Amino acid sequence: xxxxxxxxxxxxxxxxxxxxxxxxxxxxxxxxxxxxxxxxxxxxxxxxxxxxxxxxxxxxxxxxxxxxxxxxxxxxxxxxxxxxxxxxxxxxxxxxxxxxxxxxxxxxxxxxxxxxxxxxxxxxxxxxxxxxxxxxxxxxxxxxxxxxxxxxxxxxxxxxxxxxxxxxxxxxxxxxxxxxxxxxxxxxxxxxxxxxxxxxxxxxxxxxxxxxxxxxxxxxxxxxxxxxxxxxxxxxxxxxxxxxxxxxxxxxxxxxxxxxxxxxxxxxxxxxxxxxxxxxxxxxxxxxxxxxxxxxxxxxxxxxxxxxxxxxxxxxxxxxxxxxxxxxxxxxxxxxxxxxxxxxxxxxxxxxxxxxxxxxxxxxxxxxxxxxxxxxxxxxxxxxxxxxxxxxxxxxxxxxxxxxxxxxxxxxxxx
Ligand SMILES: *[C@@H]1O[C@H](CO)[C@@H](O)[C@H](O)[C@H]1NC(C)=O
Ligand SMILES: *[C@@H]1O[C@H](CO)[C@@H](O)[C@H](O)[C@H]1NC(C)=O
Ligand SMILES: *[C@@H]1O[C@H](CO)[C@@H](O)[C@H](O)[C@H]1NC(C)=O
Ligand SMILES: *[C@@H]1O[C@H](CO)[C@@H](O)[C@H](O)[C@H]1NC(C)=O
Ligand SMILES: *[C@@H]1O[C@H](CO)[C@@H](O)[C@H](O)[C@H]1NC(C)=O
Ligand SMILES: *[C@@H]1O[C@H](CO)[C@@H](O)[C@H](O)[C@H]1NC(C)=O
Ligand SMILES: *[C@@H]1O[C@H](CO)[C@@H](O)[C@H](O)[C@H]1NC(C)=O
Ligand SMILES: *[C@@H]1O[C@H](CO)[C@@H](O)[C@H](O)[C@H]1NC(C)=O
Ligand SMILES: *[C@@H]1O[C@H](CO)[C@@H](O)[C@H](O)[C@H]1NC(C)=O
Numbered sequence: 001x002x003x004x005x006x007x008x009x010x011x012x013x014x015x016x017x018x019x020x021x022x023x024x025x026x027x028x029x030x031x032x033x034x035x036x037x038x039x040x041x042x043x044x045x046x047x048x049x050x051x052x053x054x055x056x057x058x059x060x061x062x063x064x065x066x067x068x069x070x071x072x073x074x075x076x077x078x079x080x081x082x083x084x085x086x087x088x089x090x091x092x093x094x095x096x097x098x099x100x101x102x103x104x105x106x107x108x109x110x111x112x113x114x115x116x117x118x119x120x121x122x123x124x125x126x127x128x129x130x131x132x133x134x135x136x137x138x139x140x141x142x143x144x145x146x147x148x149x150x151x152x153x154x155x156x157x158x159x160x161x162x163x164x165x166x167x168x169x170x171x172x173x174x175x176x177x178x179x180x181x182x183x184x185x186x187x188x189x190x191x192x193x194x195x196x197x198x199x200x201x202x203x204x205x206x207x208x209x210x211x212x213x214x215x216x217x218x219x220x221x222x223x224x225x226x227x228x229x230x231x232x233x234x235x236x237x238x239x240x241x242x243x244x245x246x247x248x249x250x251x252x253x254x255x256x257x258x259x260x261x262x263x264x265x266x267x268x269x270x271x272x273x274x275x276x277x278x279x280x281x282x283x284x285x286x287x288x289x290x291x292x293x294x295x296x297x298x299x300x301x302x303x304x305x306x307x308x309x310x311x312x313x314x315x316x317x318x319x320x321x322x323x324x325x326x327x328x329x330x331x332x333x334x335x336x337x338x339x340x341x342x343x344x345x346x347x348x349x350x351x352x353x354x355x356x357x358x359x360x361x362x363x364x365x366x367x368x369x370x371x372x373x374x375x376x377x378x379x380x381x382x383x384x385x386x387x388x389x390x391x392x393x394x395x396x397x398x399x400x401x402x403x404x405x406x407x408x409x410x411x412x413x414x415x
Contacts, residue, residue: 050111050114050115050118050155050156051118051156052118052121052122052123052124052158053118053119053121056121057121059084059085059123061225061265061266061298061299061300062265062295062296062297062298062299062300063084063296063300063324064084064085064268064299064300064301064302065082065083065084065085065300065301065302065303065317065320065321065324066083066084066085066086066087066227066268066270066300066301066302066303067079067083067085067086067087067302067303067305067306067317068086068087068089068127068270068302068303068304068305068306068307069086069087069088069089069113069305069306069307070089070104070305070307070308070386070413070414071088071089071090071103071104071105071109071110071113071353072103072104072105072352072353072354072386072411072412072413072414073307073310073351073352073353073411074105074109074351074352074353075307075310075351076088076113076116076117076307077113077116077117078310079117079120079122079306079310079314079317080314080317080318080321081120082317082321082324083122083306083317084121084122084123084300085122085123085124085125086117086122086123086124086125086306087125087126087127087161087196087227087302088103088110088113088114088124088125088126088127088157089103089127089129089163089305089414090103090104090126090127090128090129090163090414091103091126091127091128091129091147091151092129092130092131092414093128093129093130093131093135093136093139093144093147094130094131094135095131095132095135095138096139096143097135097138097139097140097143097144097147098143098146098147099128099144099146099147099148099150099151100147101147101150101151101154104353104412104413104414105353105354106353107154109353110155111155114155114156114157118156123158123159123194124156124157124158125157125158125159125160125161125194125196126148126151126155126157126159126160126161127160127161127163128148128160128161128162128163129163129164129165129414130164130165131414133165133166133167133170134166134170134171136162136164136165136166136180137164137166137170137171137172137173137176137177137180138166138171139180141179141180141182141183141184142183144180144183144184145183145184145186145187148160148184148187148188149187152191152193157193158193158194159188159193159194159195159196159224160184160188160193160194160195160196161196161197161198161227162181162184162195162196162197162198163198164177164197164198166213167212167213168212168213172213174214174215174216174217175216177216177219178216178218178219178222181195181197181219181222181223182222184222185222185223194224195222195223195224196223196224196225196226196227197219197223197226197227198226198227198229198270199215199226199227199228199229200212200213200228200229200232201228201229201230201231201232201233201247201253202233202253203215203228204228204253204256204257204259204260205253205256208253215260217260220260220261220262220263220266223266224266225261225265225266225267225268225299226257226261226266226267226268227268227270227302228254228257228267228268228269228270229270229304230244230247230254230269230270230271230283230291231270231271231272231276231277231280231282231283231304232277232278232279232280233247233280234280235279235280235281236280236281237281240280240281240283240287241284241287244283244287244290244291245290248290248291248294254267254269254294254298257298258298264297264298264299265298265299266299267295267298267299268295268298268299268300268301268302269291269292269294269295269298269300269301269302270301270302270303270304271283271287271288271291271292271301271302271303271304271316271320272288272303272304272316273303273304273305273306273308273309273315273316273317274308274309274311274312274316275308275383276303276304276305276308285319288316288319288320288323289319289323292319292320292323292324293323296324301320301324303316303317303320307351310351311397352409352411354411355409355410355411356373356409356410356411356412357392357407357408357409357410358373358389358407358408358409358410359405359406359407359408360402360403360404360405360406360407360408361404362404364402364404365400365402366382366389366398366399366400366402367379367380367381367382369382369389369402369408369410370382370387370388370389370410370412373389373410373412374387374410374412374413375412382397382398383398386413386414387411387412387413388410388411388413389408389409389410389411390408390409390411391406391407391408392407392408392409393407
């Protein structure tokens, strides 16, 4: 029971930090290689303690900067200083409700990532989503609780973020969501672990929500906060600008969220990095800056996804940090000096824990390749967000000019 190591939390922080540093140094987590891959580090930290040091600073709700990280990507240790929470995605719920206890890379890689982020005082959450849209809502709450408990026995997470994509066309009901969230909340409380719920932008509006899914009254008491996906609200760029501006107004949807949560600090707003939006356009820089400022008066800002932002050296995380100006040094100072994390560069576009080599055949396109190699039942875009490929020799991502015989490397995530 890794989670219930009360003793270790109370025992001197010096001993703990010493142990973690020793393990990390031994494993070469911070080695300065251009493309470090955790898989190469025979880690053996599987049962090492990787808790967030007890004397890391507390984070004020408005200062949360929540980075979604796709676990098939290595390089999480390169997240910029200033990130306060990381959602490590995903532990997958299967159609029988069981929760996977591995992520999209090896357990050693997962542990190394958790340890590296904790050492930098970031909280690490397990992202929980389902293989199919309905698997979470269809699951027995008791089975979900068992699975999440196993996850906590295995890894030193600080909490979970539930991502339930069901809606009224796929068995979502407010009662069903409340039932499993009540069970999870009860299970997590004794572990001092946090419970986060991902929500669509208009779930808190009593009229608009009827089109898809409505946020259940009572959920606000079960969660530490909601991550409201503040994107995918319009398909068209011009419509989107109007909707996001309106959302920020006095009676806009975000003020409705503050009311629904009965506490504005329990509302975090999630913005996109390149490719983050699945339906509408990615958010403009102005919208991201406006949302970040607003979210500072609420429960903070999230980035979907930070692993994607890494490709181009974190422009969106830096935009958010610049907008929040000044909070970096105040709120995330680690308890001890931490070696500078490797910087993301173009060469790190190959950051895939287990890339699959493939030789392009006549008629192949990037999307047809990822669909077949990653064994997807429906067509999947090559999006750099969960599932993607790159030309092996040039590192071009999702190229549109693939020729027969080109060598590509495919990275299968969870989308
Ligand atoms: C945290 O622990 C480290 C190592 O023991 C110590 O040097 C540092 O002063 C502590 N920081 C705080 C804020 O207590
Ligand atoms: C961990 O250490 C044990 C014992 O030293 C060894 O047998 C095992 O292969 C190691 N595992 C890895 C992943 O290096
Ligand atoms: C890790 O787990 C193994 C097997 O459960 C145990 O023998 C070993 O002592 C543990 N190591 C540490 C450092 O806890
Ligand atoms: C998801 O649904 C499809 C179609 O219903 C099914 O073939 C597949 O096995 C499901 N996947 C999982 C992991 O349950
Ligand atoms: C909805 O729930 C019913 C009853 O449990 C089940 O038969 C059906 O397959 C579910 N639908 C989906 C889309 O999961
Ligand atoms: C939870 O937090 C309380 C209060 O800080 C502490 O007494 C308790 O030991 C913690 N429990 C665990 C399992 O860490
Ligand atoms: C951003 O905020 C500024 C200042 O309040 C406002 O003029 C502008 O219209 C906003 N833009 C968007 C896209 O929300
Ligand atoms: C709102 O929630 C925060 C934690 O996010 C808590 O510290 C604060 O006391 C709450 N405020 C009220 C009025 O309940
Ligand atoms: C958005 O902001 C980032 C970070 O400041 C910058 O790198 C990027 O060029 C900006 N994008 C646009 C379209 O202005």
